[in-house]
Amino acid sequence: MSDYVLVINAGSSSLKYSLVDAASGAAPAVGLVEQIGEAEGHHSHRGPDGELSTKLKVENHEDALRAALEAFSSHGPSLDDVELAAIGHRVVHGGARFGDPALIDDELVAAVTELVPLAPLHNPANLEGIEVARRLFPDLRQVAVFDTAFHQTLAPEAYTYALPLELRDDHGIRRYGFHGTSYAFVAAEAARLLDRDLADLNLIVLHLGNGCSAAAIRGGESVDTSMGMTPLEGLVMGTRSGDLDPAIHAHLARELGKSVAEIDQLLNHGSGLKGLAGGNDFRELSERREAGDARAQLAFDVYCHRIKKYVGAYYAVLGTVDAIVFTAGVGQHSAAARAASLANLERLGIELDESRNTASGADARRVSADDSPVAVLVVPTNEEWQIARETVALIR
Structure with a gap:
């Protein structure tokens, strides 16, 4: 066959x-x-x-x-x-x-x-x-x-929102998570790169593209992830706001007269890097930042600050971390974003090697220092290959 x-x-x-x-x-x-x-x-x-x-x-x-x-x-x-x-x-x-x-x-x-x-x-x-x-x-x-399947291993305390339980049970309002196909592929590739059994690894994976998310993975299974019931929650993204005080929705409706549809459009398509800097192309943002553009610098700082918060949170969730893995377009290609997101985390055992981090490369690679207790990896994702593998495994 x-x-x-x-x-x-x-x-x-x-x-x-x-x-x-x-x-x-x-x-x-x-x-x-x-x-x-x-x-x-x-x-x-x-x-x-x-x-x-x-x-x-x-x-x-x-x-x-x-x-x-x-x-x-x-x-x-x-x-x-x-x-x-x-x-x-x-x-x-x-x-x-x-x-x-x-x-x-x-x-x-x-x-x-x-x-x-x-x-x-x-x-x-x-x-x-x-x-x-x-x-x-x-x-x-x-x-x-x-996309949500990989995160079905989340425990109730990780996927349940602090809302009346009937909203979860009757209407499905809970955390589901996304980018699961990417996480499945990248976690397996990280284990291969480290020459370790995936079942023995604790990983924090950062999927940073136009859509961004983070996941805490223990033994190949997701135990927490930043996206929620929808892909809007979590990290700052190209056009999505990520985490937001939920009262802002009511404030926008009350003070600006915005409808639910207008607020949804704003948070999903007019926020994130686009809202902060006027554009969601990370390469253009980087060029503007290097040229001294203050809005681009603020957008970059907010973006990386949010990533660092999730790294710390998922370190606490996992207890110990073997590797932090960057993937997707920004994760793979932006040395500056990787460096800023992990800056000053040496006390957690996370230390980049500057020359490795800034070197270009298309293959999976280690960018941490040799003596860093926590490995930092760059692993290109391949969701199409993962879908093909899972498809063939099922029909066989």
Whole structure:
């Protein structure tokens, strides 16, 4: 049986796809269809027979997936030749029900539909991608891999909010956590890099991209994480506020007359680095900061201060820490953010090696000093490979 999986990540106005060899992680083709439903969309595809970059009108996700299939035919590789084993779908929210990948059938679709109130911005798009793929590949097994699944090991004291318990039990208001597929991959890679058994490791993993989160991982299992019922809680992000005094919502409504929808839009899409500095591209922020831009400097300082607070909190949760792991775009590429987030933590056994930290590299690597009791690692994430691996493991 082939190990090739077509990994699909359907967003509200985009469809990202990858053909991944679950055994090796090789991705002979990747693509992205953007601006679905708009006047003009864009499709990019990179395959063994060349690259495609074209503008086109894409009415819906079915048009997007059909465009992807045409690109496989024209720019390779042929999906008929690779003999797909399955299709793996990223699904953002699995609620308390899904702690593992699951075969997609009508019952699963109904269950994920019931979870839409917990992820109204994400699950509907994920469901649309699933329905389209089921129509176009009716005879191929398809698997849902949930962002929240990795955190189903949280204990009640970690996932329960201090609200009336009936809100948790009747309405699902609790901490779920996200980026779970990334955490599963990165934790395993960190253990490999350290040449240690994952079951024996305590890790603090910092997933720092446009969306940011932290997780305390003991023996390969999540024991705490910064994102909550939604991806809004926790660290400062590209456009999300992260932790916030909940009374600010009422203040914004009372003093500025903002509606619930306007506040939700502000906190999710107009806050974070964008709100502080006017832009959410961390590379541009770094350039502005180096040029002496005060707003960019404040945004950087707030961002790193929040990370440091979570490092300290999760150190206390775990008791002992073997490694701190940085991943995702900012975590992998910003030496300045790593240094600022871990500055003055030598008493906790955390000490960076400046030359290692500032050296560029695309592979997993150690950036801490040789005598640092707590290793500091940079581990590139690969969520598509993790989805492919979990998909193949389930169908086998």
